[in-house]
Amino acid sequence: MEEIPARVRPLQDVESSLRSIIGREKANILFDQKRDELITEYNLVKYLDRIVTMITPEELFNLAEEAQRGFDNQAAVQIFQQIVIDFPETEYAYRALFMQAFIASEDQRQRDRAINLFEQLLEEYPEGDLNESATFMLEMLRTGTPIEQILGQ
Numbered sequence: 001m002e003e004i005p006a007r008v009r010p011l012q013d014v015e016s017s018l019r020s021i022i023g024r025e026k027a028n029i030l031f032d033q034k035r036d037e038l039i040t041e042y043n044l045v046k047y048l049d050r051i052v053t054m055i056t057p058e059e060l061f062n063l064a065e066e067a068q069r070g071f072d073n074q075a076a077v078q079i080f081q082q083i084v085i086d087f088p089e090t091e092y093a094y095r096a097l098f099m100q101a102f103i104a105s106e107d108q109r110q111r112d113r114a115i116n117l118f119e120q121l122l123e124e125y126p127e128g129d130l131n132e133s134a135t136f137m138l139e140m141l142r143t144g145t146p147i148e149q150i151l152g153q
Helices: 010-039 057-071 074-085 091-106 111-124 129-142 147-152
Strands: none
Touching: 057 074, 057 091, 074 091, 091 111, 091 129, 111 129
16 A cells, blocks of 8 residues: 655635535435434334345355455354355355354354354265365364374374
8 A cells, every 4th residue: 555645735625525525424414314214203114034135145155255355254154154044955055054164163263163063064965075074174173183183194
């Protein structure tokens, strides 16, 4: 990143820009107030369970991976969970379940949760291509044996 040095400008040069910014902020505040007023007046109820997902499991998986690359593991896990719930019959659900277990194990240090997720994965998807890795991770989590020692056996 490049640092931009501060510079002083006369008020008349920036006045219209400042008025525009202040005007937008006021408009946003008024909009939010009016929206809240109408929600109360008309007793609006939001039915979040009726919202239909229009995004594909692949797009969701990519979003989860992007969140994970940005070190937002909580968001990644939530998206992976959504994939498992909304698209259980897809390959993405299998991979999303594996990723939840992996994140629980490696990033969140939630040993018991990771064990449960890996066991669920192996039970629900006995023929999965990630099962060897899941079995390895499960053994490591159950025994507490370091990776180096397991690889040496």
